[in-house]
Amino acid sequence: MHPTAPTKPLRAYGDREGDGMVQMSFVLELPPSGRAREAAKRFAELHGLREPIIATMEECAEGFSYFVAYGHSKHAVDVAQIAVLEIRTEALSRDEIEQRIATRLGRKIVVVGACTGADAHTVGIDAILNYKGYLGDKGLESYKGFEAHNLGAQVENDELAARARALHADAVLVSQVITQRNCHKENGAALVDLAKRQGWRDEVVLLFGGPRIDHKLALELGFDAGFGPGTKPSDVASYLAERLCGEARR
Amino acid sequence: MAVVPLDERTVEECRRIAGAIAGDVQRYIDGHTSVGVERTIVRAFGIEGVDDQGVPLVNVLIQRLHEKKALGRGASYYIGRELLRGARGVQQAAERLAFGPEIDIDYGGVSPSAAKDALEAPTKEALARIDQARVEREGLKARIAPGPTPLKYVIVATGNIYDDALQAKAAAHAGADIVAVIRATAQSLLDYVPHGATTEGYGGTFATQENFRIIRRATDEASQLYGRYIHQTNYSSGLCMAEIAWMAAVERLDMLLNDAMYGILFRDINMCRTFVDQYVSRRFIGRAQIIINTGEDNYLTTADAVEKAHTVLASQFINEAFALRAGLVEEQMGLGHAYEINPWLEDSFLMELAQAQLVRQIFPRHPIKWMPPTKHKTGDVFFAHVHDAMFNLVGVTTHQSIELLGMFSEAIHNPLLVDRFLSLKATRYVFSACKHLGDEITFKPEGRIAARARAVLAETHALLVEVERASIWDAISTGAFADVKRTRQGGKGYAGVAEREREYVNPILDALEATGSRA
Numbered sequence A: 001m002h003p004t005a006p007t008k009p010l011r012a013y014g015d016r017e018g019d020g021m022v023q024m025s026f027v028l029e030l031p032p033s034g035r036a037r038e039a040a041k042r043f044a045e046l047h048g049l050r051e052p053i054i055a056t057m058e059e060c061a062e063g064f065s066y067f068v069a070y071g072h073s074k075h076a077v078d079v080a081q082i083a084v085l086e087i088r089t090e091a092l093s094r095d096e097i098e099q100r101i102a103t104r105l106g107r108k109i110v111v112v113g114a115c116t117g118a119d120a121h122t123v124g125i126d127a128i129l130n131y132k133g134y135l136g137d138k139g140l141e142s143y144k145g146f147e148a149h150n151l152g153a154q155v156e157n158d159e160l161a162a163r164a165r166a167l168h169a170d171a172v173l174v175s176q177v178i179t180q181r182n183c184h185k186e187n188g189a190a191l192v193d194l195a196k197r198q199g200w201r202d203e204v205v206l207l208f209g210g211p212r213i214d215h216k217l218a219l220e221l222g223f224d225a226g227f228g229p230g231t232k233p234s235d236v237a238s239y240l241a242e243r244l245c246g247e248a249r250r
Numbered sequence B: 001m002a003v004v005p006l007d008e009r010t011v012e013e014c015r016r017i018a019g020a021i022a023g024d025v026q027r028y029i030d031g032h033t034s035v036g037v038e039r040t041i042v043r044a045f046g047i048e049g050v051d052d053q054g055v056p057l058v059n060v061l062i063q064r065l066h067e068k069k070a071l072g073r074g075a076s077y078y079i080g081r082e083l084l085r086g087a088r089g090v091q092q093a094a095e096r097l098a099f100g101p102e103i104d105i106d107y108g109g110v111s112p113s114a115a116k117d118a119l120e121a122p123t124k125e126a127l128a129r130i131d132q133a134r135v136e137r138e139g140l141k142a143r144i145a146p147g148p149t150p151l152k153y154v155i156v157a158t159g160n161i162y163d164d165a166l167q168a169k170a171a172a173h174a175g176a177d178i179v180a181v182i183r184a185t186a187q188s189l190l191d192y193v194p195h196g197a198t199t200e201g202y203g204g205t206f207a208t209q210e211n212f213r214i215i216r217r218a219t220d221e222a223s224q225l226y227g228r229y230i231h232q233t234n235y236s237s238g239l240c241m242a243e244i245a246w247m248a249a250v251e252r253l254d255m256l257l258n259d260a261m262y263g264i265l266f267r268d269i270n271m272c273r274t275f276v277d278q279y280v281s282r283r284f285i286g287r288a289q290i291i292i293n294t295g296e297d298n299y300l301t302t303a304d305a306v307e308k309a310h311t312v313l314a315s316q317f318i319n320e321a322f323a324l325r326a327g328l329v330e331e332q333m334g335l336g337h338a339y340e341i342n343p344w345l346e347d348s349f350l351m352e353l354a355q356a357q358l359v360r361q362i363f364p365r366h367p368i369k370w371m372p373p374t375k376h377k378t379g380d381v382f383f384a385h386v387h388d389a390m391f392n393l394v395g396v397t398t399h400q401s402i403e404l405l406g407m408f409s410e411a412i413h414n415p416l417l418v419d420r421f422l423s424l425k426a427t428r429y430v431f432s433a434c435k436h437l438g439d440e441i442t443f444k445p446e447g448r449i450a451a452r453a454r455a456v457l458a459e460t461h462a463l464l465v466e467v468e469r470a471s472i473w474d475a476i477s478t479g480a481f482a483d484v485k486r487t488r489q490g491g492k493g494y495a496g497v498a499e500r501e502r503e504y505v506n507p508i509l510d511a512l513e514a515t516g517s518r519a
Helices: A034-046 A094-105 A123-129 A157-166 A180-198 A215-220 A233-245 B008-030 B035-044 B057-067 B075-084 B089-099 B112-118 B120-143 B161-173 B185-189 B209-226 B238-250 B262-266 B271-288 B296-302 B309-325 B348-362 B381-397 B417-433 B448-470 B472-477 B507-516
Strands: A021-028 A049-061 A064-073 A109-115 A146-150 A171-175 A205-209 A225-227 B032-034 B151-156 B178-181 B231-235 B255-257 B291-293 B336-338 B369-371 B402-404 B497-499
Touching: A021 A034, A021 A049, A021 B417, A034 A049, A034 A064, A049 B417, A064 B417, A094 A233, A109 A123, A109 A157, A109 A233, A123 A146, A123 A171, A123 A205, A123 A233, A123 B296, A157 A171, A157 A180, A171 A180, A171 A233, A180 A205, A205 A215, A205 A233, A215 A225, A225 A233, B008 B032, B008 B271, B008 B309, B008 B448, B008 B472, B032 B035, B032 B271, B035 B057, B035 B075, B035 B120, B035 B238, B035 B271, B035 B507, B057 B075, B057 B089, B075 B089, B075 B112, B112 B120, B120 B238, B120 B271, B120 B507, B151 B161, B151 B231, B151 B417, B161 B178, B161 B209, B161 B417, B178 B209, B178 B255, B185 B238, B209 B231, B209 B238, B231 B238, B238 B255, B238 B262, B238 B271, B262 B271, B262 B296, B271 B309, B271 B497, B271 B507, B296 B309, B296 B336, B309 B336, B309 B348, B309 B448, B336 B348, B348 B381, B348 B448, B369 B381, B381 B417, B448 B472
Parallel strands: A109 A146, A109 A171, A171 A205, A205 A225, B151 B178, B151 B402, B178 B231, B231 B255, B255 B291, B336 B369, B369 B402
Antiparallel strands: A021 A064, A049 A064, B032 B497
């Protein structure tokens, strides 16, 4: 645990320790009225807000009201009880990554990535793999130590699997942006299943990424690591360099 | 309106070069057709229906012709010939061709001109159907005027067309002028248009003719209720861009996302196919007087908005040139651009203002489409609301015509009902509070904003020169636009392109070209 982590249960911080002040906004299917205001107040109370104030009540569509409520949340969270799965990797510099791959592996790390299923959003996979990168952090294509293949969007799992095997991929990156009705989880899990059935699951590092993905979810679905919003290409590069040519060899 | 001083000769030169670039492609277009184009023409004759597997009749028919390498004569030839051989109407002619014995691809005694003559009445009916929808729109707009510009444009994307209809009316109630139904993500790569009303779709709702009707009814009702014409928008893009353009024309849509190059760059659709299809889609759009929305705003989601601002302007010139060649008038060209510069960059607002002003001045008659920040939006909804307010300020100050509203929840989910409401409320405030701001200010001729506008124009000119020298085919293959590289024969749908025979028969296209042509 982090040395400065608090040991007492935490309440939300408004302007004084322990006041529990939170803001919430929501919509109820009621036109604005005294009764609607009272309904909103009770709704807030049911969420654990003491002395809620309905700061705004406004019609946002015919027969619907939008509310902003403030109140003192009675809930507290015991941080000492929390364990979070985080990717354990040291942030390596570009030179360190290149050096490590060159000296310890002696060949390029082959990475194949795609945005699978019906998902047409290449923003994530492009940011990680393409030369251009993201916010000044160049993509894997820009490293001497990586051979990056970006298959783009709307790639079926079968096709991704076939290409990954044909290219002798060391790592396979699956990007999922659309999350409607949990299609991202289904697509991701289906690839892991396919890899197992075809017998190459343990020959590659499987990575899962996207705005609604975290390491924990990726592990649950059978991936080796998950990368969420704000991930830079160098984060993925560090992870792969360490995983494939670090001390912790599989 | 405040202006930044621009070198008009450079602007004219950019137009001339863009014209030459489009002219080069137009020669290719005029010699080719595609499965998408021929299906569109068959649909335009009023032919409908699906087979027992649910495959649209037009697909069955065109696929049969294409397999026999017979598309180059035009599907119209075979329909006309079938009429001469006794079919009772075009529908029966098409059914015979789709489901009957093998199609005889020799002339069999029926000349192309005879087949064409047999289609005179169906061609007239096809055009009358488009014209009728256009006249109906003009009548409605005369009775119920649209709101003031910038028109406020919102999207709905529930996946269920009936929920979309409900949300469309709610959006109109909250002040929206334009409602777009976002398409299901996979649709652009389908080589057929789904049939009927749909209630399932990821990332959006399928564009079908029946779904168009359902939203049209809802937006017409909203126009009546709120006394303001509510525009309906959908997507004429992907492998069925021309078919959807025709559907939109007869179902009286007001706007269509339609771009000469978007599919090539962002959906990896083959460039030959896209150029051929966009032309025919725009011929229908021209006749229907639908406003197109081009997709240059997307360039800045993959390329840097400061470094690559000129690629947007260059593409706008090219889109304009292609549109002119397809018979559109400037008042139909909603050229797209976006507020996508990193907000934490010093003077980012000044650069956004410069670009918006530049586009407004260069395309004065065009209903410019101004797109909100998306790339730099995070889950911080409070900051995102401020970010959108600055975007709105540029939109109203520089007199943009169509503004797609930013959503503070952009980075989180498809907009909730309340997200749209709050966005519309904030936009209403900025538009009203700053209504005449653009008429009150002047830009310093030697100031930062004018300098930025001049620099972008100069870079645009240089890029256009380069594209003309290399040809657009090669420019796209070296990543000139959006940092995306595509090859001439790569991408999806190339197999669906066919060379036109010398006696290609397409009386509907002939009629559209006869009335709409300009460039």
